[in-house]
Amino acid sequence: MHFQWYPGHMTKAKRQMQEDMKLIDLVIELVDARIPLGSRNPDIDELGRNKARLILMNKADLADERQTESWMAYFREKGYFAVRLDARSKSGMKAIGAEIMKACQEKIERDRKRGIKNRPVRAMVVGIPNVGKSTFINTYAGKACAKTGNKPGVTKGKQWIKLNKNVELLDTPGILWPKFEDQQVGLHLALIGSIKDEILNMDELSLELIRILKEKYPGVLGERYGVEEGQDAPEILLSVAKKRNCLKKGNELDYGKAAALLLDEFRSGSLGRISLEFPEEGL
Ligand code: G4P
Secondary structure (H helix, E strand, C coil): CCCCCCCHHHHHHHHHHHHCCCCCCCCEEEEEEECCCCCCCCCCHCCCCCCCCEEEEEEECCCCCHHHHHHHHHHHHCCCEECCCCCCCCCCHHHHHHHHHHHCHHHHHHHHHHCCCCCEEEEEEEEEECCCHHHHHHHHCCCCCEECEEECEEEEEEEECCCCEEEECCCEEEECCCCCHHHHHHHHHHCCCCCCCHCCHHHHHHHHHHHHHHHHHHHHHHHHHHCCCCCCCCHHHHHHHHCCCCCCCHHHEEEHHHHHHHHHHHHCCCCCCCCCHHHHHCC
């Protein structure tokens, strides 16, 4: 699988994150609710050990609600705090404030015992590219938040966003790479649009999507495109091209157009709320 990451990038990103980890109490990790494991970085648990951990299941507006619910239970069982989120909307943000405090309860308690009062929790946002880190920081922190840099006790050059009297957020998110060497993960990342479309075979990708939908979400293709789901994937793509009048010059059917349409409608949520990973399959 092609990706924009190179070993040099990865080493640098990891080293940067190791440094940043020294400054914080809480790791706020964004994952994509449609592929909660595939959108994680394999090293994050090691990097974030001994820190409070909050997982935000972002883009939950696009994921299957039932699966998101199961994934949250899955993460909570493993000791993370977890919240579902649509980072573009302010409405989910209240729950996060409360969850941050819960996740940091131990640290707050420890401070209190040592006689340290009212030291804000310091947090950093991490995640793979395109998972919604900037959107989250913008929505959550907004423009009104004061930036506090270079003050005593704050490492030079680091900018902190004061979210409220209890929480400060490092203003630049940590970017890590996914497990893109895993074929299944690579496929899922491509389907949700996390890998540049120019380097992908879109026809092949749309056939994979058709196969997944047929198996996991029977009825979706039939309902949306009026196609017969009993056919195999290439025949379904052909039917979509016909039904949606995807034509080249000379009235020849255009598979490429149909493939792009299908992927677009999946990614935008027009096909409904669909998850690609299922906790019971234990990916
Ligand atoms: P990053 O910093 O982690 O790289 O991600 P970023 O915030 O840039 O978000 C990547 C894309 O995902 C953006 O779309 C953003 O609007 C979208 N996004 C972020 N959070 C959510 C969410 O909870 N739900 C949905 N449906 N989309 C979300 P874009 O196409 O790059 O830009 P635009 O469409 O916003 O212009």
